[in-house]
Amino acid sequence: MRKKIFSAALTFSLLIVVGAATAYAQLPGTAMRATIPFDFSVRGKVLPAGDYVIRRITDQPDGLLISSVNDKHEHAMFETQAVEAPSVLSRGEIIFQRYGDSYFLSEVFAGGELTGREAIPSRQERMLRRESASNKTEPQTVALATY
Numbered sequence: 001m002r003k004k005i006f007s008a009a010l011t012f013s014l015l016i017v018v019g020a021a022t023a024y025a026q027l028p029g030t031a032m033r034a035t036i037p038f039d040f041s042v043r044g045k046v047l048p049a050g051d052y053v054i055r056r057i058t059d060q061p062d063g064l065l066i067s068s069v070n071d072k073h074e075h076a077m078f079e080t081q082a083v084e085a086p087s088v089l090s091r092g093e094i095i096f097q098r099y100g101d102s103y104f105l106s107e108v109f110a111g112g113e114l115t116g117r118e119a120i121p122s123r124q125e126r127m128l129r130r131e132s133a134s135n136k137t138e139p140q141t142v143a144l145a146t147y
Helices: 002-027 123-136
Strands: 032-036 040-042 045-047 051-057 063-068 074-085 093-099 102-109 116-120 140-145
Touching: 032 093, 032 140, 045 074, 074 102, 093 123, 102 123
Parallel strands: 040 102
Antiparallel strands: 032 051, 040 045, 051 063, 063 074, 074 116, 093 102, 093 140, 102 116
């Protein structure tokens, strides 16, 4: 009987710890960092290459903020929608779509999660996507690991 109670208490404790860790990873202000080696666009704003932090703006996962670590003036807020990862990633990733020399932030995935956030494409990206489709070319997908 003691073993069953101990086993149940241990299982319950582990569930609480895992739940708390998951909740912490989803809190506003929990940041993902990445070094982005190229200029890129977010919601129509071009940001220069550099070190960036991505975090949620509010309790809702829809709004994200990307800001430069070195220059507080370089930042952009953008709306997202849920997107499913191809598999659970051990590390976080930021996905960009490349059209020629133009890079657009596309998706953000936290490590250990099956779902991520997809940025709503800007007018310029939608235009480049249509041009690529009419030329029968595909945009290149570029993935960067976060830390």
